[in-house]
Amino acid sequence: MGAVYRAEDLRLQRAVALKFLPVALAADPGARKRLLKGAQVAARLNHPNIASSFEVGEGEGTDFIAMELVEGESLRDMIARGPLPQNRLLDLARQIADGLEEAHAAGVLHRDLKPANIMVNARGQAKILDFGLAMITGRERAPEETPEAFMTRSHTQWSTGGTVPYMPPEKIQGENTDARGDIFSFGVLLYECLSGRYPFKGKTAIDVMHAILNDPPTPLHDVVADISPQWETAIERCLAKHPDQRFPSVRELREAFRHADQPQKKADKSIAVLFFENQSGNKEDEYFRDGITEDVITELSNIKDLSVFPRSTMLAYGDKPVSTSMIAQQLNARYVLEGTVRRGGSRLRISAQLVETRSGRSIRAERFDRGIEDVFAIQDEIAKSFARTLRVMLTEKEKRAIEHKPTEDVQAYDYYLRGRQFFHQMRRKGFGFARDMFARAIALDPGYAKAHAELADCCSLLDGYWDATDENLKEADAASRKALQLAPELAEAHVARAVALALNKRFDEGEAEFKTALRLDPNCFEAYYFYARACLSVSKVEKAAGLFEKASDLRPEDYQAPLFLSMLHDGLGRKTEALATARRAAQTVEKHLQLHPDDARAYCLGSGALCLLGERARAVEWCERALSIDGDEPITLYNVGCTYTLLGRFEDAVGCLECAVEHGFTDKAWFENDSSLEALRNDPRFRALLDGLK
Numbered sequence: 001m002g003a004v005y006r007a008e009d010l011r012l013q014r015a016v017a018l019k020f021l022p023v024a025l026a027a028d029p030g031a032r033k034r035l036l037k038g039a040q041v042a043a044r045l046n047h048p049n050i051a052s053s054f055e056v057g058e059g060e061g062t063d064f065i066a067m068e069l070v071e072g073e074s075l076r077d078m079i080a081r082g083p084l085p086q087n088r089l090l091d092l093a094r095q096i097a098d099g100l101e102e103a104h105a106a107g108v109l110h111r112d113l114k115p116a117n118i119m120v121n122a123r124g125q126a127k128i129l130d131f132g133l134a135m136i137t138g139r140e141r142a143p144e145e146t147p148e149a150f151m152t153r154s155h156t157q158w159s160t161g162g163t164v165p166y167m168p169p170e171k172i173q174g175e176n177t178d179a180r181g182d183i184f185s186f187g188v189l190l191y192e193c194l195s196g197r198y199p200f201k202g203k204t205a206i207d208v209m210h211a212i213l214n215d216p217p218t219p220l221h222d223v224v225a226d227i228s229p230q231w232e233t234a235i236e237r238c239l240a241k242h243p244d245q246r247f248p249s250v251r252e253l254r255e256a257f258r259h260a261d262q263p264q265k266k267a268d269k270s271i272a273v274l275f276f277e278n279q280s281g282n283k284e285d286e287y288f289r290d291g292i293t294e295d296v297i298t299e300l301s302n303i304k305d306l307s308v309f310p311r312s313t314m315l316a317y318g319d320k321p322v323s324t325s326m327i328a329q330q331l332n333a334r335y336v337l338e339g340t341v342r343r344g345g346s347r348l349r350i351s352a353q354l355v356e357t358r359s360g361r362s363i364r365a366e367r368f369d370r371g372i373e374d375v376f377a378i379q380d381e382i383a384k385s386f387a388r389t390l391r392v393m394l395t396e397k398e399k400r401a402i403e404h405k406p407t408e409d410v411q412a413y414d415y416y417l418r419g420r421q422f423f424h425q426m427r428r429k430g431f432g433f434a435r436d437m438f439a440r441a442i443a444l445d446p447g448y449a450k451a452h453a454e455l456a457d458c459c460s461l462l463d464g465y466w467d468a469t470d471e472n473l474k475e476a477d478a479a480s481r482k483a484l485q486l487a488p489e490l491a492e493a494h495v496a497r498a499v500a501l502a503l504n505k506r507f508d509e510g511e512a513e514f515k516t517a518l519r520l521d522p523n524c525f526e527a528y529y530f531y532a533r534a535c536l537s538v539s540k541v542e543k544a545a546g547l548f549e550k551a552s553d554l555r556p557e558d559y560q561a562p563l564f565l566s567m568l569h570d571g572l573g574r575k576t577e578a579l580a581t582a583r584r585a586a587q588t589v590e591k592h593l594q595l596h597p598d599d600a601r602a603y604c605l606g607s608g609a610l611c612l613l614g615e616r617a618r619a620v621e622w623c624e625r626a627l628s629i630d631g632d633e634p635i636t637l638y639n640v641g642c643t644y645t646l647l648g649r650f651e652d653a654v655g656c657l658e659c660a661v662e663h664g665f666t667d668k669a670w671f672e673n674d675s676s677l678e679a680l681r682n683d684p685r686f687r688a689l690l691d692g693l694k
Contacts (some may be wrong), residue, residue: 006069009054016054019065039065042131044106049099051119051127070127075115075193083196083224086231092118093190094257095126100186101250103131104179105580111177113185114166115192164205165198165212169241172209180243183253187238187246194231195223199239213241221358229358230256233332245330248587251580252556256332269390270307272333273297275318276350279342289341291417292350292379296337299383302401305392309333310525313557318595328357335363337386348372354386364389375413376405407441407448415441416451423454426601428466428633431458449487456480456496460503465635468666476500491521495530502534510534525555532564537669541568559588563605570612571675582612600630604639608676611646619643634665642676653677654685661689668693 007018021028042053052068075092078084084092096118103110110117110131119127168184171177191199199217202208217239220232234256240246247253273296278289294311301308309331317327324336339352353365366385368378383402387394394402407413419437422430438455441448456479463472480500483493494517501510514531517524532547545568551561562585569578589606593599604626610619623640630636641656657671657680671677671690680686 007066009066015069017067017069019067020062036063041108042067044108045103045131047099047102049095049126049128050102051129068127070119070121070129072119072121075118075120075126075189078120079115079193079196084193086194086226086228089190089193090257091124092120092126092193094254096128096186096189097250097254097257099126099128100182101254101580102576103128104182104250105576105583109177109179110182110185111171112163112166113182113189114163115189118189164208165200167209167212168243169213170243172213178243179249180246183238183246183250184240184243186250186253187235190231190235190238191217191220194227194235195220197223229334230332233328236328237330237332244591245326248591249584251584255553255556269305269335269392270309270331270333271300271335271337271354271386272309272327272331273300273314274322274327274336274338275314276339276341276352279340279349280344285341285343287418287421288343288414290421292341292375294420295379296352296382299379299402300337300386303383303387303392303394303398306387306390310555312525312555315557315595324355324357324360333357335390343372346372348375348378350378350382352382352386354389373410375410406450407445409445409448412441412444412448412451415444416448416454419451419454423458426599427630428462431462431466434458435462447486449483449490449493452479452483452486453490453493453496456483456500460496460499463503464667466633466664468664473500473504477504489520491517491524491527494520495524495527498527498534499530502530502537507534507538523554525551525558528554529558529561532561536564536673537667539673541572541673541675544568545572557588557591559585559592559602560605562588563609566609566612567676571678578612582609585609586613598629600626600633600636601639603629604636604643607640607643608646611643616647619647632663634660634663637663638665638670642674645677645679648679650680650683653680654683654689657686658689661693666693 003020005018005020007016008014009016036056039053039056042051046052051070054066054068056063056065058064100110100113108131110128112130113128117129119129121127166185166188168177168181171181188199191197198208200208200211200215201218202211217236220227220235234253237256238246238253247256273293275293276289276296278286280289293314297308297311297314300306301310313331327333327336334357336355336357337352338355339350342349347369348371349367349369351365351367353362355362364386366382368374368381370378380402384394407416415437419434419441422434422437424430435455435458438451438458441451442455445451456476459472459476459479463469463476476496477500480493480497483490484497487493494513498510498513498517501507501513511531511534514527514534517527518531521527528547528551532544532551535541535544535547545565548561548565548568552558552565555561562581566578566582566585569575569581586606586609589602589609592602593606596602603622607619607622607626610616610622623643626636626640637656637660641653641660644650644653644656657677668690671693677686
């Protein structure tokens with residue numbers, strides 16, 4: 001890449017590093033262009049873990065870049081003395097990730113991340129060097145970067161493509177790369193730091209590229225005897241062949257570093273519960289299969305010594321055939337619980353087995369062939385049996401939580417499961433059907449607290465999004481009161497009550513209920529998410545931002561919380577945070593849409609993130625897609641109106657908002673406090689619309 005000298009800036013009297021092109025390239029216009037491009041890219045970045053560029057100059061016909069002088073040694077030199085201890089690497093990895101995340105948030109890819117480009121100073125501070133191969137995301141690849149133009153310089157270095165052992169497969173194949181390409185290179189770097197060797201080997205550059213494209217990496221536990229499972233699974237996920245199988249962003253990788261710092265015992269007890277296979281031969285029975293799976297997840301989640309992935313995380317795997325090694329790689333789960341459900345008349349057959357992901361070995365299997373009335377007992381036995389297998393001692397409180405029956409009426413439970421299936425559709429008709437199912441469950445068992453809580457949520461969401469009526473408000477109020485009366489220790493009941501109170505403009509009372517829910521269940525996503533929305537309705541923007549942030553941390557696969565958070569950051573003038581959060585949110589929406597391509601809400605909310613990222617054409621495309629799916633839904637119209645406002649299409653925006661009101665969206669608090677609508681505040685049509693709301 002050139003020669004670097006220590007020098008003194010005579011004007012500012014500071015030590016700097018001067019980077020020159022090699023003599024053989026100094027007369028090459030293309031090389032000089034790349035030198036300037038590298039300086040321009042680096043100049044955009046200002047972060048303590050990125051080496052700063054000061055200026056580009058010319059002396060005696062030679063171009064140079066004046067850069068921050070980083071005194072210390074490169075990570076390459078450190079590795080040459082031997083592999084790094086895991087705790088030492090953890091600190092450096094976090095710093096590198098911080099710098100890389102800052103670059104990605106600014107739209108900059110490094111494209112040549114390797115130990116030689118990481119300097120560590122005397123204070124242990126890591127600095128990322130040399131963005132000379134970086135490109136600004138979203139731009140077309142330069143012609144010289146096509147596969148045909150790659151020319152071998154040596155065993156490892158190519159003229160424009162980066163360094164072979166660290167290249168992601170998609171780069172070798174000549175495809176465009178994104179942030180996940182840097183994550184692959186980061187994984188190679190981490191593997192090398194821990195083992196002192198490359199994960200993909202070969203005698204020549206061609207051999208190495210073939211291995212990257214076709215061969216699995218040598219398992220880290222084969223070369224590092226004491227490697228922790230957290231490190232191994234995180235690095236394996238970075239090194240996945242396909243970008244979709246890697247961490248979607250550096251932020252998620254940093255979260256894996258956080259787990260790598262936790263005690264081994266906790267990682268050993270992480271469980272991913274796959275959705276059980278429906279063997280009833282009737283697709284309509286899938287609501288029952290889903291309900292059984294979700295309740296097993298809930299039962300296991302009652303055990304504090306287990307780390308159980310939530311339903312929302314496992315939805316991504318659904319009925320897809322996935323191996324235990326893939327689960328380990330993608331979720332850092334030590335165990336997978338999988339099973340089957342067959343329901344025939346009054347009989348129920350459930351089988352379940354617990355698989356250790358590192359070996360792929362089944363360590364316990366159970367089969368239950370009983371009457372349908374034993375469904376709760378079966379769920380309890382599964383939870384207790386596998387807890388014993390993992391040598392977890394249950395507390396008396398945990399035993400009571402597992403053994404508690406939500407209802408004695410199996411038919412009421414069946415209606416409840418049907419209601420949950422409709423509820424999760426997050427659509428007006430779905431909520432209407434769910435409301436009917438929960439009401440039927442309550443008619444059979446008036447003491448069914450969870451059914452009352454879900455009924456309250458249906459009425460609250462119908463009132464907030466589609467049908468603002470006194471009837472909905474009264475029913476939400478009554479059902480949430482009843483749920484709380486029946487089960488005062490149920491966090492979901494307090495959330496349902498809080499949402500109903502917030503809708504009735506009783507924010508202080510609702511806030512107290514949200515806080516109680518979080519005391520009972522500190523990891524309740526719904527409590528944080530709806531608490532944040534309630535705060536927005538009374539203009540507590542800073543509070544809402546913090547709550548959305550917490551919700552995002554609890555459920556990284558959820559797209560709604562980070563989308564709202566990006567808008568709040570933007571409204572508060574936090575442009576860097578807004579861009580970083582919007583980019584993460586857009587990636588999450590894209591993953592969600594792969595599984596749910598007809599989700600209008602994902603399209604219209606995601607379009608707001610695309611606006612912040614400057615992707616205007618895609619934002620419009622997503623709005624149009626949302627309207628084509630659910631153009632009569634008021635919440636869809638409202639959110640599209642917000643995006644059109646951000647795009648400056650004010651006539652279209654007001655038209656959508658007027659249609660939203662005509663179709664039932666009458667939440668005045670959102671119209672008044674939504675920062676996305678700021679540009680419409682003085683628009684006569686918008687003001688008239690606002691005046692017409694209660």
